[in-house]
Amino acid sequence: MKYLTDEPMSAHTTMRVGGCADRLIMIDTQEELTEQLAICRREGVPFVVIGRGSNLLVSDDGFRGTVICTAGGFCGIREEGPASIDAENGDGAAGSSGTSLRVSFWAEAGASLAAVAAWARDHELTGMEFAAGIPGTVGGGIRMNAGAYGGELGQVTVRVRVLTADGTVRDRTAEEMDFSYRHSVVQENGEIVLSALFALERGERGAIAARMEELAEKRRDKQPLEYPSAGSTWKRPEGSFAAKLIEEAGCKGLSVGDAQISEKHAGFLINRGQANAADIRKLMTMVEQRVLDQSGVKLTPEIEMIGSF
Numbered sequence: 260m261k262y263l264t265d266e267p268m269s270a271h272t273t274m275r276v277g278g279c280a281d282r283l284i285m286i287d288t289q290e291e292l293t294e295q296l297a298i299c300r301r302e303g304v305p306f307v308v309i310g311r312g313s314n315l316l317v318s319d320d321g322f323r324g325t326v327i328c329t330a331g332g333f334c335g336i337r338e339e340g341p342a343s344i345d346a347e348n349g350d351g352a353a354g355s356s357g358t359s360l361r362v363s364f365w366a367e368a369g370a371s372l373a374a375v376a377a378w379a380r381d382h383e384l385t386g387m388e389f390a391a392g393i394p395g396t397v398g399g400g401i402r403m404n405a406g407a408y409g410g411e412l413g414q415v416t417v418r419v420r421v422l423t424a425d426g427t428v429r430d431r432t433a434e435e436m437d438f439s440y441r442h443s444v445v446q447e448n449g450e451i452v453l454s455a456l457f458a459l460e461r462g463e464r465g466a467i468a469a470r471m472e473e474l475a476e477k478r479r480d481k482q483p484l485e486y487p488s489a490g491s492t493w494k495r496p497e498g499s500f501a502a503k504l505i506e507e508a509g510c511k512g513l514s515v516g517d518a519q520i521s522e523k524h525a526g527f528l529i530n531r532g533q534a535n536a537a538d539i540r541k542l543m544t545m546v547e548q549r550v551l552d553q554s555g556v557k558l559t560p561e562i563e564m565i566g567s568f
């Protein structure tokens with residue numbers, strides 16, 4: 260476990276902005292995570308659990324309290340074994356139907372989705388290819404029901420082990436997780452994801468690797484991966500695409516300081532170097548207003564904000 264004080268959050272977010280957290284604790288095990296959370300709760304210290312900070316905007320004033328970071332050490336992946344999973348009886352991955360023979364495995368909250376996808380490929384398991392290019396962790400990914408190219412974590416999740424507000428460890432079924440587009444129940448109940456049990460079908464390693472490379476190529480082609488960002492800044496509105504509406508509202512390339520709506524993909528708000536959180540927040544507000552005026556659609560941020568704005 261690593262304990263840091265006055266730690267700049269710009270070093271722990273893919274947007275590369277954010278002031279200092281009073282404390283940042285990098286945990287390596289479930290025991291350390293539960294212990295640190297118990298201390299925060301007992302002492303009334305505000306806390307937030309983060310993964311790789313790839314969906315976060317942290318205030319320039321930082322965070323008054325403790326940030327607990329799972330990315331790094333708390334990243335084990337272990338096979339549970341072949342399982343006959345009966346979706347009809349509420350023990351199957353959301354979206355699956357009937358009974359099928361799958362292989363299931365647990366991944367800890369801090370495991371990167373890239374590592375989980377690579378592990379699945381190396382074990383000849385298909386269904387996780389979509390997640391290989393999502394730069395987050397299992398914990399952040401489950402909370403957001405991260406997804407891409409037609410796949411979502413909710414589709415391959417059987418159970419999620421969580422820590423409840425009273426410090427109890429419990430397993431939630433995929434159904435109880437209430438997965439929907441970029442949503443899971445932990446957004447409402449504040450539970451902390453400890454690990455997730457995924458179930459995948461047997462596949463062929465070469466085909467899995469080829470699909471992962473195809474999707475990586477699509478990302479390189481369409482997304483401004485050369486700049487810091489937090490991915491898609493806004494959720495996909497019903498019946499449309501945020502990037503399309505932003506472009507139609509004339510916001511492509513719009514900037515505040517070094518914060519800019521990417522010229523390559525208008526759904527991405529990028530940091531061209533020296534942007535701060537205030538610039539980013541101001542640009543977000545401008546874009547939301549212009550899109551509302553132009554199309555009548557209210558964009559909802561996908562990125563989550565920490566600290567005061």
Ligand SMILES: Cc1cc2nc3c(=O)[nH]c(=O)nc-3n(C[C@H](O)[C@H](O)[C@H](O)COP(=O)(O)OP(=O)(O)OC[C@H]3O[C@@H](n4cnc5c(N)ncnc54)[C@H](O)[C@@H]3O)c2cc1C
Pocket residue numbers: 273307308309310311312313314315329368392393394395396397398399400401402403404405406407445450451452453482484488489490491563
């Ligand atoms: C270049 C780029 C591309 C991206 N592409 C995609 C994409 O294709 N699809 C997609 O869905 N997302 C995408 N994202 C966004 C992001 O990677 C995902 O939302 C990811 O799931 C966030 O995981 P994280 O570990 O970084 O979470 P963080 O950003 O660290 O945290 C996000 C939220 O989850 C909470 N959280 C973190 N860990 C836990 C835990 N263990 N228990 C409970 N809550 C927790 C945090 O408190 C916070 O509220 C992209 C981001 C970037 C930068």
